[in-house]
Amino acid sequence: MVYGFMVCLILGGILAISGLIVAKKPDAKELLAKIQPFQAIIGIALLAFGVLNLMDAIRLLSLVSLAPVLVLSTVGGVFSALLLGILFGMPMLAKLSASGAAKGEELGKKLAPIQTLVGIIALVCGLLMMLMVFGILKPM
Secondary structure, three states: OHHHHHHHHHHHHHHHOHHHHHHHOHHHHHHHHHHHHHHHHHHHHHHHHHHHHHHHHHHHHHHOOOOHHHHHHHHHHHHHHHHHHHHHHHHHHHHHOHHHHHHHHHHHHHHHHHHHHHHHHHHHHHHHHHHHHOOOOOOO
């Protein structure tokens, strides 16, 4: 489950900062176009992982002095997963529920200005988690 969460965070972060990536490196547009069709699925997966890991993130806050990298990457990853999940997954979820379509669209418009910042946080947290899982970085 951790591996899926890390991969979704990294892919969601890349999708969220795709405008910034294309501005810096126009050649990357073709590569980003390959994962763009999966944006809604990644968003729903991020939303699910965010909800599932929310209690763990809250519980880990008490350990911030013992393992700050672990705690900050987990908490940042969960909250960025929730925000990106709402941003990317709401269009697909709105199609399923007619009553929630307006609310989801309104919330997505409110979150759009901070998409790049949340994407950077998600990407960094996903990479930090990956480094810790593979033993390259210590959680302290």
